[in-house]
Amino acid sequence: MAGSGFDAVLLLSFGGPEAPEQVMPFLENVTRGRGIPRERLASVAEHYLHFGGVSPINGINRALIAQLEAELADRDEAMPVYFGNRNWEPYVEDAVRAMRDNGIGRAAVFTTSAWGGYSSCTQYIEDIVRGRDAAGPGAPELVKLRQYFDHPLFVEMFAESIDDAARALPEALRAEARLVFTAHSIPRAAASRCGTDLYARQVAYASRLVAARAGYADYDQVWQSRSGPPQVPWLEPDVGEHLSALADSGVKAVIVCPVGFVADHIEVVWDLDNELRAQAQERGIAFARATTPNADRRFARLAVDLIDEVRDGREPIRSASPQASEAPPLQGHSVDGALCTPRCVRG
Secondary structure, eight states, rough: TTTTSSEEEEEEEEOOOGGGHHHHHHHHHHHTTTTTOOHEEEEEEEHHHTTTTTTTTTHHHHHHHHHHHHHHHTTTOOOOOOEEEEESSSHHHHHHHHHTTTOOOOOEESSSOOOOOOIIIIHHHHHHHHHHHOTTTTTTEEEOOOOOOOOHHHHHHHHHHHHHHHTTGGGGGGGOEEEEEEEEEBBBBGTTTTTTTHHHHHHHHHHHHHHHHHHOOOOEEEOOOOOTTTTTTTTHHHHHHHHHHHHHHTEEEEEEEHHHHHHHOHHHHTIIIIIIIHHHTTTTTTTEEOOOOOOOOHHHHHHHHHHHHHHHHHHOOOOOOOGGGGOOOOOOOEEEEEOOOOOOOOO
16 A cells, blocks of 8 residues: 555553653643642642652653564564653654654554544544644654554453453452453543444443354443542443442342553552452452453554554454444544544543
């Protein structure tokens, strides 16, 4: 395909602090323009300070970059991999400037979000626009790769992590453990911003695929980590409320799979591993949490598969399913910050 080659890859992510003094400035970046009271930010800061002020996400992404570089080399597609964030160093603006200065003409952009919707996709497109604007004349063409919530490797990694989590439970409880999928909640007002219930439909579909691959015919899919004023409705049920309901119904063990997250960052290691685990212990429920892809080599293979789809003009690789006709659309492929569908609305 003419003009389809790439000179580099940009790993585009959310960002996170790496020292205690960075926590509040980072949170101010995340919430800028939203009028969040400083006392609320201070409360959230405690989650990061519990881990020494260091979010796991940057370290995970650096390890993923090493895997990407190795995977590209193994496929004889070696090229540099740049790293840029929205909310903390290394910022996407600096990454795109460096690409310009190094003579990069065209780069594939792989984001650490598998989903559609404003926060999960469109905001990354806005990051691309901001990065190219900062670089000015000579900025490389940036091709955002598509969403990948039903890629076979995505499904495989989560299914295997559920198996591993089940083995961490007491043997007598494994067979009766309830499987619960979680993803980050969003305001209901944003649920159809890029397509009717697009994000919720994608999460539900991915959960179904992963559950089937892991051998579970019955499971629950809930939401977590909501924020903002309590009077603003968000997607429900909340995972904490759901855990209470499971306890009331006599459930003795749960396996929580954070399918909505591709890395074990704060919403996973604090909200689930700390708060939800403590709640489970208080209710006498054995708790196991499935890991996320993090820097698994298969995650790098997934990313390079998406690059090859664009470069070679291939059809998207999607998991086979008896419900394939119900599969939500794949969106998110974008060039230089153009919206991929007229349904999307910029912030």
